[in-house]
Amino acid sequence: MTTASPHGDDARSGGPPDLARRLAHALACAAAEPALSGVLLFDLDPRLVRTVADLFTLLLTGEEQPAAVPFTLGSESRDEDLWTRSRLIREADGLAFRTEPGPLVHGDGRPGPPPLAVVPDLGRLSVAGMRAAVQLLSADVAVVERTGLRLAARPRTRWLAACRSQDAGRLSPHLLDRFALRLPVAGLRLPPLETLLHPDALPAAWRAAALHGVPATRVTDDTLTRVSDLLGPEAGARRQLALARLARTVAALEGERTAVPRHADTAARLIGLAAPERRPADPSSGPEEAAPPPAPPDATAGDGGRTFADGRRDRARRPARTGEPLFEPEPAEGLGPASGGAPNGPATPFPEDETDAVRDFAPLRSPWQRRTGASSARGPVIGTRRARDLRDIAHVRTVREAALHQRVRRTERFTVVPVDLHSNIRAGTPERLLVLVLDHTCRGDDWDWQESLSPFLGWAYTERAAAHVVEVGGAHAADELRAESFAARSLLDPRLMPALYRPAGRATPLAHGIDLAVQGLRRAFRQHGAGLAEAWLVVVTDGRGNVPLRASRTGRLTAEVGVTGVEDALTAAAGLGAMDRTRLHAAVVDAAREPYGDLPFALADALGGQVVPGRAPRRTAGGEGR
Amino acid sequence: MNAAAEGPRILPYSRVVGQAELKLALELNHVVPRIGGVLMAGTRGTAKSTLVRAFALMVHGELPVTLPINATDDRVLGGWDLDALIKGETRPQPGLLEDAHTRGLLYIDEVNLLDDHLVNIILDVVSTGVLSVQREGLATAKQLSFGLVGTMNPEEGGLRPQLLDRFGLMVTAGQLGAEDRHRMIRTVLDFEEHLGGSDETGWLADAERDTAALRDRLERARQNVPGVRVPDDVLRLCAEAATRVDAVGQRGEIVATLAARALAALEGADRVEPGHLLRVLPMALRHRRPETAHGGTFGWGPEDQDRVADLFPAP
Numbered sequence: 001m002t003t004a005s006p007h008g009d010d011a012r013s014g015g016p017p018d019l020a021r022r023l024a025h026a027l028a029c030a031a032a033e034p035a036l037s038g039v040l041l042f043d044l045d046p047r048l049v050r051t052v053a054d055l056f057t058l059l060l061t062g063e064e065q066p067a068a069v070p071f072t073l074g075s076e077s078r079d080e081d082l083w084t085r086s087r088l089i090r091e092a093d094g095l096a097f098r099t100e101p102g103p104l105v106h107g108d109g110r111p112g113p114p115p116l117a118v119v120p121d122l123g124r125l126s127v128a129g130m131r132a133a134v135q136l137l138s139a140d141v142a143v144v145e146r147t148g149l150r151l152a153a154r155p156r157t158r159w160l161a162a163c164r165s166q167d168a169g170r171l172s173p174h175l176l177d178r179f180a181l182r183l184p185v186a187g188l189r190l191p192p193l194e195t196l197l198h199p200d201a202l203p204a205a206w207r208a209a210a211l212h213g214v215p216a217t218r219v220t221d222d223t224l225t226r227v228s229d230l231l232g233p234e235a236g237a238r239r240q241l242a243l244a245r246l247a248r249t250v251a252a253l254e255g256e257r258t259a260v261p262r263h264a265d266t267a268a269r270l271i272g273l274a275a276p277e278r279r280p281a282d283p284s285s286g287p288e289e290a291a292p293p294p295a296p297p298d299a300t301a302g303d304g305g306r307t308f309a310d311g312r313r314d315r316a317r318r319p320a321r322t323g324e325p326l327f328e329p330e331p332a333e334g335l336g337p338a339s340g341g342a343p344n345g346p347a348t349p350f351p352e353d354e355t356d357a358v359r360d361f362a363p364l365r366s367p368w369q370r371r372t373g374a375s376s377a378r379g380p381v382i383g384t385r386r387a388r389d390l391r392d393i394a395h396v397r398t399v400r401e402a403a404l405h406q407r408v409r410r411t412e413r414f415t416v417v418p419v420d421l422h423s424n425i426r427a428g429t430p431e432r433l434l435v436l437v438l439d440h441t442c443r444g445d446d447w448d449w450q451e452s453l454s455p456f457l458g459w460a461y462t463e464r465a466a467a468h469v470v471e472v473g474g475a476h477a478a479d480e481l482r483a484e485s486f487a488a489r490s491l492l493d494p495r496l497m498p499a500l501y502r503p504a505g506r507a508t509p510l511a512h513g514i515d516l517a518v519q520g521l522r523r524a525f526r527q528h529g530a531g532l533a534e535a536w537l538v539v540v541t542d543g544r545g546n547v548p549l550r551a552s553r554t555g556r557l558t559a560e561v562g563v564t565g566v567e568d569a570l571t572a573a574a575g576l577g578a579m580d581r582t583r584l585h586a587a588v589v590d591a592a593r594e595p596y597g598d599l600p601f602a603l604a605d606a607l608g609g610q611v612v613p614g615r616a617p618r619r620t621a622g623g624e625g626r
Numbered sequence: 627m628n629a630a631a632e633g634p635r636i637l638p639y640s641r642v643v644g645q646a647e648l649k650l651a652l653e654l655n656h657v658v659p660r661i662g663g664v665l666m667a668g669t670r671g672t673a674k675s676t677l678v679r680a681f682a683l684m685v686h687g688e689l690p691v692t693l694p695i696n697a698t699d700d701r702v703l704g705g706w707d708l709d710a711l712i713k714g715e716t717r718p719q720p721g722l723l724e725d726a727h728t729r730g731l732l733y734i735d736e737v738n739l740l741d742d743h744l745v746n747i748i749l750d751v752v753s754t755g756v757l758s759v760q761r762e763g764l765a766t767a768k769q770l771s772f773g774l775v776g777t778m779n780p781e782e783g784g785l786r787p788q789l790l791d792r793f794g795l796m797v798t799a800g801q802l803g804a805e806d807r808h809r810m811i812r813t814v815l816d817f818e819e820h821l822g823g824s825d826e827t828g829w830l831a832d833a834e835r836d837t838a839a840l841r842d843r844l845e846r847a848r849q850n851v852p853g854v855r856v857p858d859d860v861l862r863l864c865a866e867a868a869t870r871v872d873a874v875g876q877r878g879e880i881v882a883t884l885a886a887r888a889l890a891a892l893e894g895a896d897r898v899e900p901g902h903l904l905r906v907l908p909m910a911l912r913h914r915r916p917e918t919a920h921g922g923t924f925g926w927g928p929e930d931q932d933r934v935a936d937l938f939p940a941p
Binding site: 035079083096097098099128131132134135139140141143144145146147148150152154172173174177215216217218219221224225227228233236237238239240241244245248363364380381382383396397399400403404406407414427 | 635636669670671672673675676679689692693694695696697698699700701702705706708709711712714722735736739741742743762763779781782783801802804807808810811812814815818819820821822823
C-alpha cells in the first residue's frame with residue numbers, strides 16, 4: 001500500500017473529485033433523513049476516518065454551532081460505556097450523582113443536532129458495540145433498561161462505520177443489513193473540507209436540508225420499480241427500502257416534491273451501484289437523465305441489475321448484457337492513493353454477497369467462557385458485590401448502598417464511606433481457549449489419537465478453557481468439501497467426544513479447517529480485547545489436504561486439485577503469523593503417514609509451532625496411499 | 627432517571643403488508659392469552675419487530691413492555707428508584723417482569739441474543755409463576771403471569787429448548803413476493819410521507835379506521851371465546867397429531883387446542899372444527915419437535931404436513 005497522503009489537493013482540478021463529491025452528497029442525505037442513519041464505507045483509508053467524521057459532523061451541526069465530538073466505538077466498547085453515563089454534579093448542598101443516557105442514546109427524544117457515532121473498523125467492533133448497532137440502526141424505537149436509566153425513544157444518533165470489504169463476509173449480515181447507506185470508497189482522496197463544503201460542490205440548499213431535514217416527498221411507482229430493477233430480485237426488503245428512501249432524499253435535496261426514476265439512478269450512482277439498461281418504455285428516461293460518468297470501454301453489467309461497476313458479479317452463472325455504468329472505477333478518474341488511483345477493493349456496496357470468506361460463529365452473541373484466574377474486568381455485568389479493591393466500582397450500587405444509610409449517618413451532605421463501595425461481578429470472558437483441528441482422514445484404524453491429545457485436553461480441562469473444534473473430513477459432514485466447526489464452553493460439551501471418534505469421509509478440506517481455526521482465534525483475540533490470556537491451536541493431521549480453499553468456500557470443485565489443497569493449507573496457516581505469539585501456541589500432532597511424511601512439519605513451520613509425535617510411523621514398501 | 631419518550635412512528639397494524647401467519651399468531655394469543663406468547667423467527671427485514679409493536683399499539687394503545695438484550699438484572703427483577711434514594715426516599719421501582727404482568731406481555735427483540743443470565747431469570751419466573759426477589763434490602767415474592775413475545779433471526783443462533791418451549795406458538799416470517807414487496811415499500815413510503823406532511827388524502831385516518839375495526843373484531847372474539855365448544859374428537863385429533871410429530875412434552879397439545887379455539891372465535895364459529903386445528907398445528911408444534919428443540923430447523927415442510935394430513939377430513 002502506498003503511503004501517499006489521501007488528503008488530495010484540488011487546486012489544479014478546480015473542485016473535489018467525483019468520489020469525494022458523491023461521499024459528501026451521501027452524507028448530506030444521511031444527515032437530512034433519519035431513516036438513513038447508518039453510513040457504512042467500505043475500504044476507507046484509515047487515515048481519512050477522522051476527516052470524514054468531521055465532514056459528517058459539520059453537516060449535522062452546521063458551522064454556526066460548536067461541533068460536538070463524535071463518539072468512537074471500538075473493540076473495547078462495553079455496554080456500560082455505550083448506554084449510560086454516570087455524572088457527578090455540583091449542587092447547592094454538595095455533589096449529586098446522576099445516571100444519564102450514554103453516548104449512543106443521549107440525543108434521543110431531545111432537540112438539537114443528532115450525535116454521531118464513529119466505528120473506525122466494523123470488523124473489530126466489540127460484541128457489545130455490534131449488538132448496540134443491531135438494536136439502534138434502522139429501529140423504530142430504542143429501548144434502554146439499565147441500572148438507573150429507563151428510556152424508550154426514536155433513535156436519532158447517526159452512525160459512520162468503516163469496514164474492509166474483505167471483512168464483510170465474516171460479519172453478521174444481520175448487522176450489515178442495518179446500514180442503510182453503503183459506499184465503496186477504495187482509493188478515496190479528500191480535498192480540504194472547505195472545498196467539499198463549497199457551494200459549488202455541496203449546494204447551500206443541501207446543507208440547509210442536512211441541518212433541518214427535508215419536506216415530505218412523494219415517490220412514484222415507476223421509481224419503486226426502478227429501485228427493484230437496480231437491486232435485482234435477490235435483494236432483501238431492507239435494501240430496496242433504503243435505496244427508495246435515498247432516491248426520495250436525493251429528490252428532496254434537489255427541491256423536487258416527487259421522486260422519479262432518475263432520482264433512483266442518482267441514488268444508485270451515489271452508492272456505487274451499477275444499473276441495468278433502462279427499459280425503453282420508461283418515460284422518465286431521456287433528456288432529464290443526469291449524465292453518468294463516461295463508461296470504460298469494457299464496462300459490463302449483468303442481468304437483473306445485481307452487478308457492480310467492476311463487473312465482479314458471477315458472470316459464469318448469469319448472461320452478461322450491456323449496461324449503463326453509473327460508477328466509474330478509480331483508474332479513469334485519477335483518484336486513489338496509488339498512481340492512477342487503482343481501487344483497493346471491490347467497488348460494490350454489498351461486498352458480503354460477493355465474498356467467499358467464512359462467517360464468524362454467532363458473532364452477535366456474548367461469548368460464554370469459564371475461568372480459573374482473577375475475575376475478569378471486561379465481561380458483561382451480571383451483578384455486584386462488596387468491593388475488595390477500587391477496580392471496576394459499580395457506581396449506582398454504591399450510591400444506593402450509601403443512600404440506605406444516610407439517615408443513620410446524620411451527615412449534612414450525601415456521604416459515601418468505604419463500606420458502601422461495591423464492585424461489578426462480570427460474566428467470564430475468554431481467558432483460555434483450545435482450538436482443535438481434527439483431520440479424521442489421517443486417523444485410520446490403527447491409531448487412537450486421544451493419547452497424543454491428552455496433554456492438550458488435560459490443560460484445557462484444568463484451565464477451564466473453552467474449546468473450538470474444527471472437524472476436517474468427517475464421514476457425515478454436510479458438505480464434504482467443507483470443514484465443520486463448533487464452539488463449546490468447555491471440554492465437557494457432549495459434542496466433543498463424538499467429534500474425536502467420527503468416521504472418516506473421502507475428502508480432506510484441511511485448508512478450510514485451518515482457515516476456520518485461524519478465524520476463530522483471530523476473533524477471540526481481537527474482539528474480546530485483552531481478555532484472552534492464552535490459547536493453543538492443536539492440529540492433528542498428516543498434512544495431505546486435497547480440497548483447495550476456493551472449492552471449500554464456493555462449494556464447487558471445478559478444476560484439478562494437484563497440490564493446491566496442501567498449498568492453501570500452508571497459506572491459511574501463515575495467517576496465524578501476525579498474531580500475538582506470546583499468548584498463542586501452536587502444535588501439529590504428526591500422523592506419520594507416507595508418502596509426504598514431511599507435510600506436518602511444513603504445516604508446523606507455517607503455523608510457527610512445533611510438531612508433536614503422534615502415531616508411531618510404520619513404513620511399508622509402497623507407502624500408504626489414501 | 628426516566629427519559630421522556632418521543633412519539634413512536636410505527637406503521638399502523640392494518641397497513642403491514644403480508645406475514646399473515648405472524649399476524650394470526652399474535653391475534654390468537656390476544657384472543658386467548660393463556661396460549662402463552664408467540665415466537666417469531668425470520669430473516670432480516672421481514673417486519674417482525676414492526677408487527678409486534680404495531681399490534682401492541684393497536685390493542686393496548688402503547689408500546690409493549692420491552693426487554694432489550696442488554697438490560698441489567700435489576701431492571702428485570704425490580705429494585706429501588708435511584709433518584710428517590712439519593713433524596714432520602716425509598717421508592718421501589720418495579721422491574722420489567724412486573725410491568726409485563728400488569729400489561730400481559732413481555733416483548734423480547736432478538737431473543738436469541740439475550741444473555742444467559744437473563745434467560746435464567748425469565749425461565750425461573752415463567753416456570754414457577756413466582757418472582758422472588760431477596761436482595762438489596764428487598765424481600766418480595768409475587769405471583770406473576772405474562773405471555774412472552776419474541777422475535778429472532780435464526781441466522782444469529784438458536785434458543786435454549788427450555789426457553790423455546792415457553793413460547794406458546796411459533797411462526798416463521800416468509801420473504802414477500804415481488805408484488806407484495808412493491809406494495810410493502812409503497813406503504814412504508816406513503817406512511818412516512820403522510821407523517822411528514824399533512825394528511826390531506828386521509829391516509830393515516832383510513833389506516834386508523836381499519837385498525838380500529840380489526841381491534842373491535844379481536845375484542846368481540848375475546849368475549850366470545852368462553853362460548854366456543856371444543857368437541858372431544860378434536861381433542862383426540864390433537865393428541866394423535868402431537869404423537870405423530872413426536873412433540874416433546876404436552877404443552878404443544880394444550881396450546882394447539884387453545885389456539886384452535888381462539889381461531890374459531892375469531893371466525894365467529896361456536897365450536898372448534900378439525901379445520902381450525904389443522905391451521906394452528908404448525909404454530910403449536912413446530913418448535914416442540916425433537917429436531918427443532920435441539921437446534922434444528924424451524925420449518926414446517928410438506929413432510930410434516932403429510933404426517934398429520936390423513937387425520938383430518940379433506941377440505
